[in-house]
Amino acid sequence: MKLKNIFSKRNRSLLRELVITDFKLRYQGSILGYAWSILKPLFLFAIMYVVFGLMIKIGSVEHYAVYLLLGIVLWTFFSEATNQGMNSIVARGDLLRKINFPKYIIVLSTTISALINLCLNLMIVIILMLLNGVEFHFSATMLPIYILEIYILALGLAFYLSALSVKYRDTSHIWEIIMQAAFYATPIIYPLAIVAEKSNTLAQLLLLNPVTQAVQDARYSFITKESLTIHGMSDDIFFTMVPFLITILIFFGGTYYFKKNSKYFAERI
Amino acid sequence: MSEINKSEIAISVKDLHKTFKLPHEQHSGIKQLLVNRLKGAKGYENQHVLKNINFEIKKGEFFGIVGRNGSGKSTLLKILAGIYTPDKGGVDINGSLTPFIELGVGFNPELTGRENVFLNGALLGFSRKEVESMYDSIVEFAELEKFMDQKLKNYSSGMQVRLAFSVAIRANSDILILDEVLAVGDAAFQAKCYDYFEELKRNKKTVVLVTHDMSAVERFCNRAILLSEGSLLVDGRPSIVAAKYTIHNYKSTVKDIYKKNNDKEGVVKFSIVNNKTILKYGEDIKINLDWKNLKNVKNVGVAIYKNTGEYIYGTNTIIDKVDLTNEEKITYNLKLNIGNGNYHFRFGFFGNTDQEIIQFVENGPTFSINDHTIAWGGLTELDHQWVTRNV
Numbered sequence: 001m002k003l004k005n006i007f008s009k010r011n012r013s014l015l016r017e018l019v020i021t022d023f024k025l026r027y028q029g030s031i032l033g034y035a036w037s038i039l040k041p042l043f044l045f046a047i048m049y050v051v052f053g054l055m056i057k058i059g060s061v062e063h064y065a066v067y068l069l070l071g072i073v074l075w076t077f078f079s080e081a082t083n084q085g086m087n088s089i090v091a092r093g094d095l096l097r098k099i100n101f102p103k104y105i106i107v108l109s110t111t112i113s114a115l116i117n118l119c120l121n122l123m124i125v126i127i128l129m130l131l132n133g134v135e136f137h138f139s140a141t142m143l144p145i146y147i148l149e150i151y152i153l154a155l156g157l158a159f160y161l162s163a164l165s166v167k168y169r170d171t172s173h174i175w176e177i178i179m180q181a182a183f184y185a186t187p188i189i190y191p192l193a194i195v196a197e198k199s200n201t202l203a204q205l206l207l208l209n210p211v212t213q214a215v216q217d218a219r220y221s222f223i224t225k226e227s228l229t230i231h232g233m234s235d236d237i238f239f240t241m242v243p244f245l246i247t248i249l250i251f252f253g254g255t256y257y258f259k260k261n262s263k264y265f266a267e268r269i
Numbered sequence: 270m271s272e273i274n275k276s277e278i279a280i281s282v283k284d285l286h287k288t289f290k291l292p293h294e295q296h297s298g299i300k301q302l303l304v305n306r307l308k309g310a311k312g313y314e315n316q317h318v319l320k321n322i323n324f325e326i327k328k329g330e331f332f333g334i335v336g337r338n339g340s341g342k343s344t345l346l347k348i349l350a351g352i353y354t355p356d357k358g359g360v361d362i363n364g365s366l367t368p369f370i371e372l373g374v375g376f377n378p379e380l381t382g383r384e385n386v387f388l389n390g391a392l393l394g395f396s397r398k399e400v401e402s403m404y405d406s407i408v409e410f411a412e413l414e415k416f417m418d419q420k421l422k423n424y425s426s427g428m429q430v431r432l433a434f435s436v437a438i439r440a441n442s443d444i445l446i447l448d449e450v451l452a453v454g455d456a457a458f459q460a461k462c463y464d465y466f467e468e469l470k471r472n473k474k475t476v477v478l479v480t481h482d483m484s485a486v487e488r489f490c491n492r493a494i495l496l497s498e499g500s501l502l503v504d505g506r507p508s509i510v511a512a513k514y515t516i517h518n519y520k521s522t523v524k525d526i527y528k529k530n531n532d533k534e535g536v537v538k539f540s541i542v543n544n545k546t547i548l549k550y551g552e553d554i555k556i557n558l559d560w561k562n563l564k565n566v567k568n569v570g571v572a573i574y575k576n577t578g579e580y581i582y583g584t585n586t587i588i589d590k591v592d593l594t595n596e597e598k599i600t601y602n603l604k605l606n607i608g609n610g611n612y613h614f615r616f617g618f619f620g621n622t623d624q625e626i627i628q629f630v631e632n633g634p635t636f637s638i639n640d641h642t643i644a645w646g647g648l649t650e651l652d653h654q655w656v657t658r659n660v
Contacts, residue, residue: 010394017391021377021384028379098370099392100351170300263354266347267289 011102018109023116037117038124041076045069052189061191062224066125066132070223071188073121074147074215078154079179081114085158086172090165093269103262104255107158115151129223139221146214146221149247153210156251159258166261166268186212192228204233213243276363279444279475280326280349284358287319287344318344320499322358326492328443329473331466333486333493333507335514340496342479343448346370349477350446364443364475367393371448373433378422382413382432385421389436403439411435430458438465444475463488483511483611483637508639515546515611515635536561539616541634548605549640550650556601556614556634563618563627566593570617571601575610576635581648585619607649611637 027033049068052058061067088110089096089103096103129136165171186209187195196203207213207230219227230240290313318341326332336342347353349360350368375392376385386407390400408414411431421429466489469476480486486493486507493510495503495517503513542555558569572583586593593599614633619625 009396013396014391016397017388021380021388024384025377025379095375095392097347097352098374099368101392266352 011105014101015105015109015112018105019112019116022109022113026113034120038120041069041072041121042124044076045072048072048189058190058194061193061226063129063132063134064191066128066134066223067191067219067227068189069128070125070219071215073118073125074150074218075183075186075188075211076121077114077118077147078150078211079183080117081111081151081154082157082161082175082179083172084110084114085154086161086165086175088158089162089265090169090269093265096266096269103265104159104258107155107162107258111151111155111158114154118147134223137221142221143218146218149214149244150211152251153247156247156254158254160250160254163258163261163265166265182209182211185209186215188215191226192216193226196228196233200233203228204239207233208242208246210243210247277327278325278361279328279330279363280477281361281363282322282324282345282349282358283361285319285322285345285348285355285360286317286357287341287348287353288356289316289318290314291316318499319348319355322496322501324494324501324504326475326477328363328475330492331470331476331478331490333490333510334477334479334496335481335483335486335493335510336496337517339498341499342496345496346446346448346477346479362444365394366444366446367440367442368446369437369440369448370446372430372437376421376429376433379420381420382417382424386417386432386436389433390439393436393440394442395439407432407435407439410438427455427458434458434461434465444477445469446477448479449481483514484609487511487639511637512547515637537563537616537618537628537630539614539630539633541636542600546634546636547639548636550606550608550638550643552605554603554605554636556603558599558601558616560597560618560628565620566618566627567621568619568623569593569599570619572615572617573603573607573612574615575612575648577610579648581607581612583615585617605638607638608645608647609638609640609643611635 023034027036030036032039045068049065053064053068085107088106092106095106161171161175185206187206192203192206192212195206207216207228213230216227216229220229220232230243234240292313322345334342334345344353346368347370348355349362350366350370351362352368352370373385373389375388377388380388383404386404387397387400391397408417411428411434413428413432416424416428424432463485466476466478466485470489476489478485478490490507492505493507494501495510495513497517502517503510538557538559540557542557545554548554556571558571560566568585568587570583570585573581575581586599591599613635614630616628616630616633617626618628620627
């Protein structure tokens with residue numbers, strides 16, 4: 001997978017067509033169409049907010065509603081990118097059996113669709129921010145960096161999982177279960193501070209998860225300084241680097257595994 | 270083919286091997302993996318699809334690959350197209366290459382004709398700008414001006430093929446790989462295909478064509494190879510390869526019939542006398558039919574079909590008043606007053622009535638009529654005369 005090839009004219013236009021197709025087909029035949037990509041996380045947010053914000057009152061954080069929405073939007077992005085990326089190769093099997101083109105373009109195109117969805121969802125976050133009277137900090141400009149971190153992690157996982165799905169179709173079921181557990185292991189609905197009250201070490205451990213670290217940092221820079229970040233929890237430079245290292249490791253590992261297996265996709269699917 | 274300048278070679282295949290692992294069970298899952306590991310079983314069988322294939326295709330050559338189903342020709346094609354990876358040996362491609370394993374790759378029924386053109390174009394290696402610039406001529410050639418904003422699922426299959434073909438012929442690669450493209454569509458579409466082939470030939474494109482149609486091979490190819498059970502059997506002039514294909518095809522059908530009837534039932538054996546399977550108009554063909562252990566054969570029928578499906582002629586021993594009592598060997602003699610094409614025999618062994626079928630041979634020996642002196646068209650020549658009437 002040479003960088004030069006990724007950006008060759010042919011591959012760029014193919015990537016673009018696949019992203020466009022993906023987007024057009026996603027809500028094919030539904031009346032609300034693209035609106036669903038905003039409505040789905042919005043409803044998840046509404047449910048979570050009613051349960052955890054109003055009933056159980058877990059959210060003692062300032063601007064909990066926006067705090068929750070941003071978390072859900074970022075999590076949805078991570079979940080969509082890994083899930084759709086994972087299934088993309090098997091789903092496009094008919095194409096792979098008939099024409100030779102760089103396989104990573106398929107995974108890339110589905111994760112880019114997820115990225116476009118994220119951008120739409122972030123607009124809702126900004127609207128809610130304004131309604132909630134959240135002040136805009138200059139640090140909010142850091143947000144793209146955290147999104148990039150989640151994207152690279154998700155892409156690495158999508159590469160690994162999509163290649164694994166070609167061999168074992170069980171992969172998608174296992175991943176579904178893992179993601180369900182991970183949703184609760186990541187402080188999306190509850191503030192990390194609740195964990196830190198009980199055990200500081202556990203909160204630190206949770207922050208080693210790159211998604212947790214990125215979501216907490218994004219909330220910190222975007223919404224409230226009450227959001228616990230890895231830098232706030234530890235002074236150890238090495239410790240604070242761990243989530244980034246994990247991300248890079250997963251990305252290169254996934255890319256390597258994908259590349260090694262991709263030449264046999266056509267005959268194994 | 271001794272000393273050829275390297276730059277004149279478009280495709281070079283050396284010592285090519287391909288094996289597929291065929292899983293014993295259809296399900297590919299972790300459970301199966303664990304079960305197999307515990308049993309110590311491999312869980313798959315190796316199938317050697319291509320064995321030591323060597324050939325070179327020169328630039329500008331129209332190259333045919335023929336072989337029966339399962340001979341490995343599609344696998345070879347997919348390796349040339351870079352879709353499969355060879356186990357051993359390699360393929361050197363000199364120049365840009367576009368494969369047409371199927372027309373309309375990536376076509377999605379939920380997208381409009383227009384959107385599909387852009388998607389398909391991108392898969393064939395065109396940029397959006399390139400597709401835009403040739404969009405009008407694509408639509409015009411496909412004769413689908415009014416339908417481009419409709420979803421592809423509302424197209425008839427003929428319209429889909431036309432659209433796909435119209436995009437495909439824009440491919441401007443040095444090397445084109447075509448698989449059975451001819452098999453789809455009606456006569457008018459086939460004519461368009463043939464025109465396209467002629468154009469490719471005129472433009473000195475390198476073309477690899479995989480087909481069952483020997484007449485197409487003889488008409489277009491400069492060279493062809495015949496594959497059988499993964500090995501390269503013949504490499505040479507199209508007429509020779511076509512002839513070998515026909516004979517080879519017939520030999521393997523004989524083997525099939527033997528196998529089928531080996532255990533308890535009867536045996537049917539048939540052969541074309543002198544193995545003469547490429548004939549001229551009006552020549553005689555002689556077939557020996559032998560059978561054993563078929564109970565009560567009262568009537569033997571012989572029919573000729575064109576390989577494209579038309580029933581040409583058939584008769585049986587009752588119609589022709591031939592007594593078969595105590596006979597197990599018979600020769601059928603036929604004068605072939607039929608036009609150019611590929612034909613095959615079908616045999617039936619009956620009891621007292623046509624309904625009482627004892628044995629039926631669907632794929633009897635094949636033969637071709639290959640006569641360049643024939644100028645008329647159609648299945649056969651009918652008595653006719655022209656009378657000019659001056660007013």
